[in-house]
Amino acid sequence: MYKDMTKEQLAAEKAAVKAKYEEYKAEGLKLDMSRGKPATEQLDLTDDMLLHCLDGAHISETGVDCRNYGVLDGIYEAKRLFMAMLEVGRYEIIVGGNSSLCMMYDSIARAMLLGVMGGKKPWSKYEHVKFLCPAPGYDRHFAICESMGIEMITVPYKEDGPDMDMIEELVSKDEEIKGIWCVPMYSNPMGITYSDEVVRRFANLSPKADDFRIYWDNAYCVHHLTDTPDHLLNILEECKKTGKEDMVYIFTSTSKISFPGGGLAVLAASEDNINFIKNQMAYQTIGYDKLNQLRHARFFKDFDGIKEHMKKHRAIIEPKFNAVLDALDREIAPLGIGNWHKPNGGYFIAFDGLDGTAKRTVQLCKEAGVVLTDAGATFPYGIDPRDRNIRLAPTFPTVDELKKAIEIFCTAVKLASIEVMEGNSDL
């Protein structure tokens, strides 16, 4: 443990680590662990979808020519895939275009400009609009709020989800709080899944604002990495039990199932919410790409097809997660200079270093040719108050690249930690 070392021992360790770091730096590497991007090998898994799914047959089960206009909320066989995946009903779902980020953005844009069901007026007509942001979280969620001038309030994480005491207290008192961002399963970047109790407390929220919504971004609901995957309670079902089924919007996509660039995005919510949203959406478009919906429905056939497909993804990315976790266990754990959660699924490992080391670690990695997500990016306004959280995205590089990259990362963590400890000891 670094903290048990004498000043001299630490100085010697620093010299050794620094030498190692300079060696890596001299190699002139170029490695990227910055984004949750599937590897080429993963994309290949779905290639057949592009070849034979539409051979002269463009008519959906319900008789829709998917080449032509119409069907705002998506064709039935595509809905059926996601009804099973999200455990929602036929009238509780909209299948959209290729981006769930776009669906979330559009949903907030509609709330700002047109208003939410049950609201007194569009959000943009309020003096202030606020969102609760459990953090570390997904930088693109926070960016949407920032772009629209929505004030973000950071909510810390506990082991089984965000701090519910704080959330219950805040939403019950402040009408300006209109929403909360959640990635409830294999969260980005923490990799944790909300416990049953946390989900039930969400379903029991009593927000002061009539037009408060939980933005439940279930992006990783089938992205398991072990034989003992996490289980997430169905928030819509739980909200029905409390009579608050209009309080939640659920999002997911096939970006990391089929293709990030050409998948399907999904919005699920209560039937009343869906009907309200469809009426608003009709101003924006006549319909999303139904040919791509038909491709997906025919390729996967049913939810079992998706589950089987995800096993192939797991076979590719599990070794990559293990390469990162093994290195952290070996190199960092004995030194007491970092914490992380071993995720059962998802796309990220979140590393918490000593306070004040994250920016420096990312900088050191960058100078040695390893690109990480910017330090701070996992917090609202890009500011990590303790400067300690770093998101690691292991899926895109090869296992060999990854082993190299994580060696460099561990070296950078050590160096940054010693620097901080030396600084502290000087005080």
Add this chain to the structure above:
Amino acid sequence: MYKDMTKEQLAAEKAAVKAKYEEYKAEGLKLDMSRGKPATEQLDLTDDMLLHCLDGAHISETGVDCRNYGVLDGIYEAKRLFMAMLEVGRYEIIVGGNSSLCMMYDSIARAMLLGVMGGKKPWSKYEHVKFLCPAPGYDRHFAICESMGIEMITVPYKEDGPDMDMIEELVSKDEEIKGIWCVPMYSNPMGITYSDEVVRRFANLSPKADDFRIYWDNAYCVHHLTDTPDHLLNILEECKKTGKEDMVYIFTSTSKISFPGGGLAVLAASEDNINFIKNQMAYQTIGYDKLNQLRHARFFKDFDGIKEHMKKHRAIIEPKFNAVLDALDREIAPLGIGNWHKPNGGYFIAFDGLDGTAKRTVQLCKEAGVVLTDAGATFPYGIDPRDRNIRLAPTFPTVDELKKAIEIFCTAVKLASIEVMEGNSDL
């Protein structure tokens, strides 16, 4: 001519027309001329795009794996298709998803929430926002404004475009006027193309608002129906000549070239506008469906490929336009109870009946099994002040269906006209 008939002659004509109408009604037909929807035969023209364009090759010319994330503004080979089509440069274009309506809506939503380049604040921060709406026009343009509470000011049409005197006067005086909707070629529903003088006067506008934009929906730029097509001046070029190249957003799509449900939408504008818009768009999405962009680029190869393809569309729909125009010439022209423009392209014929007859004509058609676009739909707020304009959409039905439908339409026009004339003569 009905107007030259005596009261008795008109009554006799009415009895004859009514008898004919009752005959049609008894047939119990079901025909739809309401929307500008390509026919199944037209969709078949592009089927090969869905089969062989992506055989194991998903890498764009510039090395992008189109299956993965990235490339917000579209892949280069897709841009190249539309650069030629719209006569704009590489940095003046964004290729998006499957709906230009969506691109237009999003563009106005961004203006409302985030603001337009050069504007003092987002439009939603103004007390009032107004749009000029040349009418008859496209109902979905007007619906976007209505949904966002943008006040619409109707501008009448002349033979070669909207009333430019009125437009010049209004925009120069009123800072609340932030935009104008234009369908400059084969306009929806008038079928007219703006003259060179009209385009130049647009490029010379001196709006009071710094953040005024011309929404130039060039949806029918290659949708010719004759060997002597109309020609539209390049508005972006003309605006460059006047130094006002930031004043215009150009939109188009392949909805009526490839597939309405699975085509590509395009936004073109000055390089500064494009860069500004890309920065704003980055909050909404990581990128549109690049696989579909690659499909289109490989299928059409180049702009000549699109032009050749459009000849096949023309071969299918020209006889349908002729069926409608022939019937109007034969049945209506001699009676002096209607006017229309014979379009050289596009998707519509706009019929102007006697004042006060449009709603009644549409109602009579509906009762006889022929669905038309609602009377008034071509005007802001759905209100045609003279109740005379009806949009005819001849593309979707077969020629035989269309001949029947237009017979019924002509009969309904006659009956509605006589009813109005009798009413008038009673005054």
